[in-house]
Amino acid sequence: MFDSPWRDDFPTLNNHQQTSPFIYLDSAATAQTPLAVIERMQRFYTHEYATVHRGVHRLSAHATQNMEQARQTVANFVNATSSDQIIFTKGTTEAINLVANTYLPTFTQAGDEIIITDMEHHSNIVPWQMLAEKLGLTIKVWQMNAEYRLDLDDLQKLLSKKTKLLALTHISNVLGCINPIKAATTMVHQVGAAVLIDGAQGIAHQQVDVQDMGCDFYAFSGHKLYGPTGVGVLYIANTYLNKLPPWEGGGAMIEYVQLPMGTTYQTAPWRFEAGTPNIAGILGLGEAINYINHIGMDIIADHEDKLMVYAEEQMQTVNSLSIYGASVNRVGVISFNLGNHHAFDIGSFLDNYGIAIRTGHHCAMPLLQRLQQPVVCRASFGLYNDTHDIDVFVERLQRIKHLLG
Template sequence: MFNSPWRSDFPTLNNIHNTLPLIYLDSAATAQTPLTVIERMQRFYTHEYATVHRGVHRLSANATHNMEQARQTVAEFVKATSSDQIIFTKGTTEAINLVANTFLPTCAQAGDEIIITDMEHHSNIVPWQMLAERLGLTIKIWKMTAEHTLELDDLRHLLSKKTKLLALSHVSNVLGCINPIKAATAIAHQFGAAVLIDGAQGIMHQAVDVQDIGCDFYAFSGHKLYGPTGIGVLYIAKQWINTLPPWEGGGAMIDRVQLPMGTTYQTSPWRFEAGTPNIAGILGLSEAINYINHIGMDAIIQHEDRLIRYAEEQMRSVDALSIYGKRANRVGVISFNLGNHHAFDIGSFLDNYGVAIRTGHHCAMPLLQRLEQSVVCRASVGLYNDSQDIDVFVDRLQRIKQLLG
């Protein structure tokens, strides 16, 4: 057995359900939040509450300073060269939509191409479909192999001089597979295509260096990273930060407003952050990164790797359990079904036993179609999970198997 030395940092894990302690295996949807993050946000609301930008009084100036320090913390975390490459958004979805509505409309024309994979989250599919319909673009699909991997030769065959963007996930939210984002970025750039990485599942389980990856855009959400909901990040490479037009208009993003026309805009990052930002969320995200940095990403990766291997090994002892994805290339999540029983039934039984997992299509319908499934169960881990959580989870699966036959 091995324990998590960080479990006690997360107050929600003290919950009791049906007299049973909570086993939380739904971190891919939302990771639990450590007390330090909660306290940081509470301190802002209790002692520092004021809006940012232009305020000359002390509270406002302090809030502005702390927000920009948080931006620097995020920049250092993903190895951006400067904080003006970090745009605060509501989450990964808004970050991707920001790119869809600013980048391609300025450089693409009817007949140009976008490449996505068939393992993408709907947030990295639907914005491109909407844009393609509006601009007359073509969407091409980089299909995963029968072994649930992405082959770079298949990408090379899809790319052309008409390709304007490759958009792919760092880590699949269903299969947990780590995609070859660095190699794919280099190949796409050879054809003149920009690259967007959906890092919602990667940021929690992998050390991210956007300079090493070489991508043009990297998006992720705070609530996947032990931070609060309602806050996300878009990294924009240097060559784009002051050439992309604003997406939303309003306060804070302007330089000078004139009537009837003639408004000019701020430089990045403020040109992309119209209105009052989620200040508490930004500070909470920064504190979550401080928490992770204190532990060390290497320690987290080692713990989670050991945990996910142990979980898969133990789950294979359950008769009629089907596990999806490649064992050698998995982080964070294990998707499965138990015989012919509906995933919702399995999830409901587990909930009655105090075990929280996710069931459904996981906003990845095309991927589930490839798996020939309509819904699957998904167990996902965080740094607070340990071998005892897995043992309880597998024991409950065994009980359900006996009950349902």
């Protein structure tokens, strides 16, 4: 048995304690936000509010300095070689769409191939489908094996001289499995192709080192990293950083505008950041990373690993409960169903008991088709969860099983 020493840092969790036990097991959808992040954003709006990169007055200069410091904080967090490699976006989805709409038109031709897996979130499927249809590209699927894992031998069979990109999730948002990113990247680079990693789930559970991974693109969202919504990050390796064209046009991303044609663009990262950015969100993301660094990612990972082991052991005591995926090398999430009862019913019962989980297809319909399930329940964990949360969760599952039969 162990508690989370960080729970009190999260106001939403504490506010619910006044009325009923509130157990938040939906961090894979969005993680709760610590008070430090909320206060940092409030301070910007209260005392520092101005736009960036446009003004010579003190407020604007101060806001610009703080935003660029946040960019450096992100770069350090993922071990990028330069803050220029860090592009601020609205989230993982926009980051992936940015790559799809810049890399593919620039580096592919009709008949070339993209490889994705059948465990991807829709955000790492649909953009590639849209551009494949537009550009005449072929999508090949790296399928999970019988253990719901990705086998590198299967990837090798898909690679060819026509391969131009592998788009791969770091950690599955349904199965929680950690994929062999570094090995897969090495294989893909051997045929001259690029690798994009969807890090939406990976960024909060493991120390990310983009140099060690060797990936060309790494995308993640702030709100899954204990930061605010509406802000995300795209890391671009130097190989492609200044070779990709802008995706959106507007203010801030230009060098010189003239009519009727002849506009030139800024260098990275600003060439990819048209318009006024989400300054408060960026500062909040930087503060979220400061919060995580203060605790230590290794300490957080150890806490979550112990919690995952305990959760699975306790959940297995519930009769007729099916857990999907292998327990080895799994972090963050446990997906399950209870007998033949619909996942929505289980989620509704748990909500009445003060427990928040996620139910549905989790924006991963191809994966659920492999599981032969239309919907599943998903419990996902953060640094604020502890064994007490698991005990109450499992006791309520036992109660639901007794009530529904």
